[in-house]
Each structure stands twice: as C-alpha cells, then as structure tokens.
Amino acid sequence: MSADQHAAQAFHGRSVVSAADFTKAEVLALLEAARQFDRFDPGGPAWGGLAPTLSGRVLGTLFFEPSTRTRLSFESAMLRLGGSVLGFADARISSLSKGESLVDTIQVVEGYCDAIVLRHPSEGAARLAAETARIPVINGGDGSNQHPTQTFLDLYTIREAAGRLDGLKVGFMGDLRYGRTVHSLTEALLHFDVELKFIGPENLRLPRDLRDHLRRHGRSGLEVENLQDAGDLDVLYMTRIQKERFPDPMDYERIRNAYRVDRAALAPFGPDLKVLHPLPRVNEVAPDVDSLPGALYFRQTRNGVTVRMALLHLLLGGALPLEGGA
Ligand code: CP
Numbered sequence: 558m559s560a561d562q563h564a565a566q567a568f569h570g571r572s573v574v575s576a577a578d579f580t581k582a583e584v585l586a587l588l589e590a591a592r593q594f595d596r597f598d599p600g601g602p603a604w605g606g607l608a609p610t611l612s613g614r615v616l617g618t619l620f621f622e623p624s625t626r627t628r629l630s631f632e633s634a635m636l637r638l639g640g641s642v643l644g645f646a647d648a649r650i651s652s653l654s655k656g657e658s659l660v661d662t663i664q665v666v667e668g669y670c671d672a673i674v675l676r677h678p679s680e681g682a683a684r685l686a687a688e689t690a691r692i693p694v695i696n697g698g699d700g701s702n703q704h705p706t707q708t709f710l711d712l713y714t715i716r717e718a719a720g721r722l723d724g725l726k727v728g729f730m731g732d733l734r735y736g737r738t739v740h741s742l743t744e745a746l747l748h749f750d751v752e753l754k755f756i757g758p759e760n761l762r763l764p765r766d767l768r769d770h771l772r773r774h775g776r777s778g779l780e781v782e783n784l785q786d787a788g789d790l791d792v793l794y795m796t797r798i799q800k801e802r803f804p805d806p807m808d809y810e811r812i813r814n815a816y817r818v819d820r821a822a823l824a825p826f827g828p829d830l831k832v833l834h835p836l837p838r839v840n841e842v843a844p845d846v847d848s849l850p851g852a853l854y855f856r857q858t859r860n861g862v863t864v865r866m867a868l869l870h871l872l873l874g875g876a877l878p879l880e881g882g883a
Contacts, residue, residue, distance in 0.1 A: 561586040561877055568871035572687035572694040576705040576741040581748035584712065586877065590867035591713050591860070593879045609639020610875050617670035618644030619662070620697065621653070621677045626836060627697045627706070630861035631674050634869055637862070643669060663689045672872055675699075693872045701735040701764075701802055707835050708741040710864040714857045715792055718831050723750040728787050730756040731796035731816045731841055733763045735803075738835040739796055740767055747771075753778030754787050758812055761798070784818065790826050793818070795834040795842050819843035833857060 564586035573579075579587075597607045616635040620628050624646070632642045644666075645651050653662060659677070663686045666673060675686050676697035683696035683703070698704045716722050727746060729739050733755055743763070746753065753771070755763060755778055762768070762780065771777050781787055795818065803809040817840055823830060834842055834854040846852050870879075 611638035611640035615670040634865035735799035
C-alpha cells in the first residue's frame with residue numbers, strides 16, 4: 558500500500574474542522590485524490606465516465622451565512638458523484654428561527670444524511686457540531702476562524718500552477734485578522750518549506766493566537782503594511798476586507814479602499830506571479846488583473862468541485878486509486 562493510499566484511509570468517517578487537524582501526508586493524499594478526479598471529463602455524463610461512487614448517499618448543507626462557491630461546489634461535487642443533497646442556504650427558513658439550538662439541529666439532520674457541510678458565523682460552531690454528530694461534519698467556514706476545504710483547493714491550485722508547494726514565497730494581503738481562509742491556509746503551509754509574508758494594516762494583522770503559533774514553529778514571517786515592501790513573491794493571496802466582521806463600521810470605511818491591486822501594482826513582481834483570492838471580491842483586485850496568466854481565482858472556484866469530490870469520496874469510504882483513474 559502506498560503512502561497516499563494509507564493516508565487516504567485516515568479520512569474515512571472523519572470530520573473536517575480545521576486545516577491544522579490534517580497531517581502533511583493526509584493533505585498530500587487528498588491532493589492526489591483530487592488529481593485523479595481531475596482526469597475525468599467534467600463535460601461528460603456523470604463526470605466523464607467516473608463511477609457514481611456515492612450513489613444513494615446524501616449530503617446535508619446547512620448554511621447560516623451567505624455562500625455561493627462553498628455551498629454550490631459541494632452540491633455539484635455530491636451530484637457528480639451520484640449522490641443527493643438536502644439543506645438550506647438561509648437559516649431564516651429553518652427552525653433555528655424558532656429558537657432551536659445548533660446541537661439539536663445537528664442531531665436531527667444527521668438522521669437525514671451521511672455527511673453535513675456547515676457554515677456558521679460563530680467560531681467553534683463546526684467543532685461543536687462535529688463533537689455532536691455521529692456522521693462527518695465539514696466546516697464550510699466558522700466565523701473568522703477556519704475554512705479548511707478552501708485551503709485544500711488553494712493548495713491544489715498553487716501546486717497545479719507552480720508545480721510545487723515547497724520553495725515558494727507566499728504573501729497574504731488584506732484582512733488578515735478576520736479572513737478565515739488566511740488562517741486556514743497559513744496553518745496548512747506550515748507543512749511545507751514556504752516563506753510567509755503578511756501585508757496589511759496594523760489593525761488587521763493576524764490574530765494573536767495564530768501569530769504565537771507561527772512563532773512557536775519559527776515561522777513568524779515578514780509583516781509589512783504595503784505591498785511594495787514585501788520583496789519577492791511567487792504567490793499573492795488577496796482577501797476581501799470582511800465588512801461583516803467589523804464591530805465598528807467606521808473602521809471598515811477607513812480601510813476599505815486601501816488594499817487594492819491592479820496590473821500596474823503587480824508589474825514589479827514579474828509575469829510568473831500567481832494571484833489567488835477565495836472570492837467574492839469587492840474592489841481589492843481590479844478587473845484588469847483577470848487577464849494575467851497568473852490570475853488564478855476563477856481556476857480556484859473550478860478546482861473547488863474537484864477537491865470537494867475527492868474529499869467526499871474519501872470521507873464516505875472511498876479509496877485510492879480511483880477506479881479507472883490514476
Ligand atoms: N470562497 C468562499 O468561501 O466563497 P463563498 O463565501 O461564496 O462560499
């Protein structure tokens with residue numbers, strides 16, 4: 558049995574709460590599974606001839622915050638694997654609006670499906686749900702804390718474009734305090750030989766616990782306020798300023814236009830710079846960046862389906878290599 562096959566087994570029946578819960582071998586096994594799914598033709602029936610490995614299985618999607626990519630790509634992934642989906646995209650139409658607790662909701666919904674994707678505004682909600690449920694709970698974003706499946710697709714996209722994960726200089730720019738995708742990806746990158754750089758205003762720096770965590774690993778990284786002070790970069794990971802997380806709206810207004818890149822701002826980094834963004838964007842990446850060969854944010858959204866197919870396949874008992882794959 559290969560290292561990937563062995564690590565893939567560790568996904569069976571498991572919840573996905575934090576990127577930090579996964580070993581390097583497990584992350585690499587998931588990326589390998591996604592690579593194998595990528596070999597099938599998405600234009601063909603049932604993902605280009607891939608056996609519907611999750612036929613008869615049901616995914617519950619419980620979204621207590623807005624989402625386009627996470628919810629729809631999970632739904633697409635499950636449907637393409639032959640499974641079904643139930644859930645809600647707006648908590649106001651669930652019995653939460655009548656005062657039902659998250660714990661009760663999870664205990665009910667686990668009777669209706671085989672795995673749950675949960676997005677919730679409260680940090681720790683996914684951990685609580687995972688501890689409650691007897692089926693896998695996948696964190697689709699919990700407040701400003703974590704967004705592990707975004708991290709898996711980010712890693713997949715970086716490796717696909719750069720050909721490697723080791724030896725890269727990765728800059729994160731924008732809302733480092735509230736951006737959960739930054740927190741997840743930073744933790745996962747600790748598995749790799751990557752130079753970390755953080756670009757943002759003083760009041761939107763990484764949370765203290767994450768900074769302490771990086772320091773304990775000897776990987777504090779460079780912290781600067783302006784992009785031109787970041788030095789060389791292979792990857793620039795942009796984030797939206799998370800308006801909805803600011804306790805004082807005036808703080809958001811003061812910062813909202815300060816962290817924006819366009820082609821001219823990126824030119825000094827050369828043509829090989831990879832620009833990622835979890836999306837949605839507001840104004841932080843100008844439309845003239847979209848046509849650069851290194852603009853990968855729409856590639857990320859497409860990879861989201863493949864990576865989530867791989868994750869669902871492994872969580873619900875699938876193995877590597879895929880039938881007809883590799
Ligand atoms: N990247 C991401 O989480 O997008 P959504 O909020 O649309 O799901």
